[in-house]
Amino acid sequence: MLEILLDEMRGSFTNVPPAVAAARLTAALVLGGLIGIERERRGKPAGLRTHMLISVAAALFIIVSQQLGSLPFGSDGEIRIDPLRLIEAVTAGVAFLAAGIIFTSGGQVRNITTGASMWLSGAVGLACGSGQIPLAFMASVITVAIVGLVGAAERRMSKGDPEED
Template sequence: MLDFLISDFTNSFSKVPVGAATARLTMAALLAGIIGFERERRNKPAGLRTHILVAIAACLFIIIGQELGSLEFGNGDQMRFDPLRLIEAVTAGVAFLAAGIIFTSKGEVRNITTGASMWLAGAIGLACGAGQILLGCLTAAIVVIVLTLLRQLERYLGTHD
């Protein structure tokens, strides 16, 4: 059991090398951050952190789709599973839950970053489920860094998301 888990954790990416995955996730965060910064400056409900989380999750969904596409799901007359349907199901289900925690109170939108982080957690769950635990760990680390650093920056600048 432990050997199996260790092999999943150390499993190299079959379609997307770890360096490429790191670059893709980081660029998604940076590019979405540009948009989020503009939204933040205009005091919009979805700001810097929210845009970054959504972009990282979308990037991870694509990488996981590529990884799942390389897995064997049966041959010939055997039942085949469509890996993209797995992603669609998780995305829709988690988005529904995330939307449920976002609400408006006294004219102010609340919990939108938490909703985005829930959606991202769904993507991380897909990564781990696909045996890409290293990719899930990489993504979680980037997200924690983004949330931590940006919260400190928001406190310094006196803004919030």
């Protein structure tokens, strides 16, 4: 039994070696943090930690799905692995969290950009978990540019209303 556990920890039964999984999770952490730091700086309800956790969780779900695909669940004809179902589950879960921070106050919708950035952090995590780190990096840079630079331009055009998202 101990030998089996040691083999699993060494990665002999896995599709994703531990070092690769660690790199993917770390990339998700950093890139989710890039998105979250702007929200944190603006004092939004979902900031740095939330975005990091969403991104890492999404990456972990993809890595786990890849690991599950390598386990012996029966004959080849019986195994059904559908990564789209996992992606749908992650996006639905993150959308649920994001919807929880969006609210209406005084007839105005608040925190919708933060909700969208949370959803995007989930997508970044999914990309990292599947090994698409360059794609996740590009999406993160674009997101930071949108919420940071475009957001600043919008605030200037609206006379700097600090409550706008």
